[in-house]
Amino acid sequence: MQELLPKAKKEFNKLQKRLRRQAGQAIADFNMIQEGDKVMVCLSGGKDSFTLLHLLMGLQKSAPVRFELVAVNLDQKQPGFPEHILPAYLTEIGVPFHILEKDTYSIVKEIIPEGKTTCGLCSRLRRGSLYGFAEEIGATKIALGHHRDDLLETLFLNLFFGGSLKAMPPKLLSDDGKNVVIRPLAYCKEKDIATFAQMMAFPIIPCNLCGSQENLQRQVIKEMLQDWDKQFPGRSETIFNALQNVAPSQLADRQLFDFVGLEAKQKAQLAQRIQLVDTLSHPA
Ligand code: SF4
Numbered sequence: 001m002q003e004l005l006p007k008a009k010k011e012f013n014k015l016q017k018r019l020r021r022q023a024g025q026a027i028a029d030f031n032m033i034q035e036g037d038k039v040m041v042c043l044s045g046g047k048d049s050f051t052l053l054h055l056l057m058g059l060q061k062s063a064p065v066r067f068e069l070v071a072v073n074l075d076q077k078q079p080g081f082p083e084h085i086l087p088a089y090l091t092e093i094g095v096p097f098h099i100l101e102k103d104t105y106s107i108v109k110e111i112i113p114e115g116k117t118t119c120g121l122c123s124r125l126r127r128g129s130l131y132g133f134a135e136e137i138g139a140t141k142i143a144l145g146h147h148r149d150d151l152l153e154t155l156f157l158n159l160f161f162g163g164s165l166k167a168m169p170p171k172l173l174s175d176d177g178k179n180v181v182i183r184p185l186a187y188c189k190e191k192d193i194a195t196f197a198q199m200m201a202f203p204i205i206p207c208n209l210c211g212s213q214e215n216l217q218r219q220v221i222k223e224m225l226q227d228w229d230k231q232f233p234g235r236s237e238t239i240f241n242a243l244q245n246v247a248p249s250q251l252a253d254r255q256l257f258d259f260v261g262l263e264a265k266q267k268a269q270l271a272q273r274i275q276l277v278d279t280l281s282h283p284a
Contacts, residue, residue, distance in 0.1 A: 004199070012199050019196060022187035023055045024063075030171045032182040033141060037067040039182075040139035042130055043097075045073065045086060045205030047197035048145030052185055054200065056143065057095060070096045070137065074129055076122070077103040078210045085203045098137070102129045105210060119215050131179050146183045148240055149190040149225065155243065156221045165251070167243055189236075 004012055027033050041056060043049045053071055060069055073086045083099075090097040104125040112118045134142050146168055155167035170186035173179070185193065197204065228235045248256035258265070 008199075012196075015192060015196055015199070019051065019185075019188055019192060020055055020058055023052075023184045024059055026170055026186045027059070027182075027184050030182070030186075032171055032184060033063070033065060033067050035065040035067070037065075037140045038138060039067055039069050039141045039143050040130075040134045040137065041069060041071045041143045042145070043071045043073045043086065043090075044145070044207060045203075046145070046207055047194055047202065047204055048147060048185065048190075050200070050202035050204065051188075051193045051197055052143060052145040053095065054202075056184065057093070068096075070098065070139065072098045072100060072130065072133060072137075074104075074126055074133075075099055075101045076126065077101065077105045079105075082205060085205060089203050098133070100129060100133050104129065108210070117215060118210060122210070131174055134179055140180065142179050142181045144181060144183050145185055147185040147188045147190050147193055149222070149236070151183075151186060151243070152225055152236060152239055153218055153221045155239070156224070157217060160221070161217060165253075 033039060039056065041049070041053045043053060053069075056069055060067065071090055075081060075083060087097070087099060102125075104122060107125060108118045108122050112121060130142065151168045151170075155165075158164045158166050168183070170183045172181050174181060225236060251257070252259075254260065
């Protein structure tokens with residue numbers, strides 16, 4: 001960690017406390033970690049996953065339940081990937097870890113035509129390898145470093161380009177039902193994480209070693225949300241609250257709400273009311 005002046009130290013402590021509280025709250029609200037869990041923390045080498053690991057290590061000491069932590073990095077064999085950084089860091093902080101080697105870089109290069117965005121396939125391959133490895137080592141939870149802003153960006157990406165009203169859940173069961181994925185940073189702001197990672201001087205490895213650009217659409221959404229937040233402070237909080245306050249009867253998804261059977265429901269309610277009035281006016 002950087003040497004800090006007293007004022008900066010105070011700010012750092014405040015920030016660390018806030019991030020810890022938010023991660024602890026998300027874990028509690030979604031029952032993310034239970035007694036005896038083996039939590040596999042996916043460490044990409046970015047600010048988010050370093051922060052996640054740091055917070056979970058802190059929470060492990062104070063949590064009312066006992067759980068194990070194991071950090072896993074997938075070395076995707078991108079040219080120039082500094083292989084020594086993560087093992088050195090993880091050894092220094094004393095957390096059990098695995099470095100998984102899979103040349104997904106070559107697969108992506110082979111499949112995706114030159115000049116096209118590679119991040120979609122790259123992340124899918126990464127996810128497949130990590131999920132499979134979690135099973136191998138008997139991990140009961142897979143912790144990912146997505147934060148509140150990732151959740152919001154995904155909401156708008158799906159809304160604008162996917163035609164669906166869905167974000168990125170704080171906790172989910174993988175499609176094959178084999179893995180439970182948790183996102184303990186779901187309540188944390190990206191800005192806080194970025195400041196924290198800088199103050200902690202984590203040895204960050206940029207996720208563009210392959211020369212790929214960050215998903216352009218996501219970048220546009222990110223800027224839109226940042227602009228909104230400047231113009232209307234608190235807007236992101238409000239939208240995030242909306243994700244936790246959904247009213248299916250006020251949308252138009254027939255799978256979520258029985259619009260077709262509304263009249264039958266009305267009749268049933270009416271009959272119930274009549275019966276209640278009858279019972280009250282003719283007590284036994
Ligand atoms: S920037 Fe490179 S390493 Fe990162 S997700 Fe995209 S393709 Fe994969």
